[in-house]
Amino acid sequence: MSSIDTLEERMEEAERRGREYFRQGLNCTECVLRTFMDMHETYLPDAAVKLAAGFGLGIGNTRNTCGAIIGAVMALGAGMKQDLLRTETPAEHITQLNEVVYPPVRALIREVEDNCGTLICRELSAPHGDFDGRMRKKNCQQFIGCCCRLAEKYAEQIP
Secondary structure, three states: OOOOOOHHHHHHHHHHHHHHHHHOOOOHHHHHHHHHHHHOOOOOOHHHHHHHHHHOOOOOOOOOEOHHHHHHHHHHHHOOOOOOOOOOOHHHHHHHHHHHHHHHHHHHHHHHHHHHOOOEHHHHHHHHOOOOOHHHHHHHHHHHHHHHHHHHHHHOOOO
């Protein structure tokens, strides 16, 4: 658990950690999820980060949906209380998803779309030249930091 007091301080720390994990070799999705797990009690074992491995570089290096965004959504799920989605019926489960889980996820996604215009890795990367080039990697590192910040911001809305 983080001992940092304000939301802005937590967001800054999340950004710093996410960028550092990228420098250490984690992929975009792993960076965001690992950062969130470091800063929150998630009830997940460290090995859960392996679940994020295949989502890097736009889902398996297909350059589709950005892995950092996927990591932020995974982080919000990881931040839920253990018993949040334990319901008696499928209808109750759907109601909880619609009322509790989906609104902060939707808000996070809309913020990315409003600020970046897309959720697609290849489109986010296109202005930065060669996909294997230094500028694209620098941009991804910055975007990972942004997604870590957003996960921290919207985590406050998940019970």
